[in-house]
Amino acid sequence: MDNMALPESTPFAGKPVQFPPDCWFDDACILDMDYFVKTISGIKAKGVRPELIGSIITNYAPKFLPDLSPEDNLSSKRLMTNFTESPESVTSSWLKKRFFVETLVGILPPEKDSMPCNFLLRLLRVGNMVSLENAYRTELEKRISWQLDQASLKELMIPSFSHTCGTLLDVELVIRLVRRFVDSDEAVKSGAAVVKVAKLVDSYLAEAALDVNLGLSEFVALAIALPSHARAAADGLYRAIDTYLKAHPGVSKKERKSLCRLIDCRKLTTEAALHAAQNERLPVRSVIQVLFAEQNKLNNKHNIDWSGSFSGTRSPTTGLDFPGRCYSKREINAQQVEIKRLKDDVLRLQSQCMSMQGQIERLVEKKRGFFSWKKIGISSLRANVLRDVEGDGDMGFGRQTPMDMKARLVKGRTPNRWRKSMS
Structure with missing residues (x-):
């Protein structure tokens, strides 16, 4: 010195x-x-x-x-x-x-x-x-976990130097670092740090998922090492799960369901939800949940738009989008015009349906009335014929021959004044 x-x-x-x-x-x-x-x-x-x-x-x-x-x-x-x-x-x-x-x-x-x-x-x-x-290794891991939100993905991808580990990356090390970070005071104080670590972990999972030797238990353990509120968006986790399913085609149906349960469908963006809805690697139940979540988003957005929130001070996308996402005035106007157009189309379709329903009811009533009158006419005609054939009780005739019936019919058509004059 x-x-x-x-x-x-x-x-x-x-x-x-x-x-x-x-x-x-x-x-x-x-x-x-x-x-x-x-x-x-x-x-x-x-x-x-x-x-x-x-x-x-x-x-x-x-x-x-x-x-x-x-x-x-x-x-x-x-x-x-x-x-x-x-x-x-x-x-x-x-x-x-x-x-x-x-x-x-x-x-x-x-x-x-x-x-x-x-x-x-x-x-x-x-x-x-x-x-x-x-x-020494424990000391380094403790110091790294204090400031894990400052780490880069490039430096976090530490190879596995153990002969007993079959994976290329030391996933167990990253799991320990994330768990230490979650248990530290820094994670409790800073919500932004937790969000950064969540993005880092999702990116790491997407890279580690390409390893065919990565087990499902290790993947899930790292994915759930963070609390559910840490992920403001679920796109990164969905991409990692989709990559894992693509690199591990032998995953069973039950394991696919357990992986997809990790995704919060409500936190998927529109692009990710569209991809998930057409993804054949996902279970049918997961696809239905994605579609249902998107439908709820649209319904909630329409309800807020038509409740007068545009004229007030409240944001029209409150509670719908992720933190930091806000619409511009042009986007809001475009959405308002689109919603008005959709509402007009719905009203027009409802009017057409009501008109068609009224026409159908009138046709049914008209057809029903025609057949009832036809039935009454046929019945009356049949009764008259039978009465004529069997005889009229008022006239005192019995059974008549065809010639008698003809004479009776001719006589019946003769006016009364002509009968009086002939007598």
């Missing part, structure tokens, strides 16, 4: 001074890891802010451990070069990396948010690769 003595005029006792991180990274000043650890300890003793110490560690660590560099191409080349050497060199490199990781974990500032989350994830990835001790 004598060679790295700081000027006496530096006001560490009072307000801390922000030092440019690059001033500590000169190779002529920092020669090895032990000297770097002593330097960091001296800086901590002087009262430098934890954020500045974390910046120093983040920028200096890749000099000793290239795998911690955010440049993936450089890290991959360094890693490939190390593992193409002789077996003795591989073992030496493996032990050296393990020593560096354990040393860096030991000098991390204890304060939250003092270290970037992506750097901690890279440190954990290297630690898992070199079989880091459980105590």
Whole structure:
């Protein structure tokens, strides 16, 4: 530390001074890891802010451990070069990396948010690769879970270095991180952080679902690790489930139903609901639930639109859309015109139906009356014929021959005045 003595005029006792991180990274000043650890300890003793110490560690660590560099191409080349050497060199490199990781974990500032989350994830990835001790691994996982909402999907996709695990990604690690985050105080205080983690988890599930060795239990465990209110929209989870069903065609009908129960159909956007309604991989019951949820959305929207909410101060989409979604004035006017057109069409159809129903009823009544009068006429005619054939009681005739009937008919057609004149 004598060679790295700081000027006496530096006001560490009072307000801390922000030092440019690059001033500590000169190779002529920092020669090895032990000297770097002593330097960091001296800086901590002087009262430098934890954020500045974390910046120093983040920028200096890749000099000793290239795998911690955010440049993936450089890290991959360094890693490939190390593992193409002789077996003795591989073992030496493996032990050296393990020593560096354990040393860096030991000098991390204890304060939250003092270290970037992506750097901690890279440190954990290297630690898992070199079989880091459980105590150091637990410490890293705890620190990452504090700020999981700041992690990127790229850094979260840590490979599984265990020979007993069949998956390509370390899904069990992500499950532990998410559960720690949910149990932490940060998740309770910040709702925005929970929403960010939910989006991150859904994106991770969509990538992990492509692995044919990923079991259904692991997929479900990670999906339900977050509370139901964490997902403002269910599109990401639906995409992950659809990807899993596509990559695992042997999933049984019962397992498909259990997966689709994870989706809240009410939180699907119109595009996702349209895709789900035509998705042959989903069970029929799930498709019906999606259609029913969309129908309820339309009904509720129409009820609010026609209740006079456009003329008031209340938003016409209250309780229907996700947080942060609001319609423009043009969209509201277009919706109002469309709803008015639909209402006019419904009224016109109702009027046409009533008119057709009235016509049908009149036709039925007319047909019924025609047949009743026809029946009465036939009955009367039949009675008269029978009475004529069998004889008329008033006239005193008995059974008559055809000639008698003819004479009677002729006589009956003769007017009375002509009969009197003939007599």
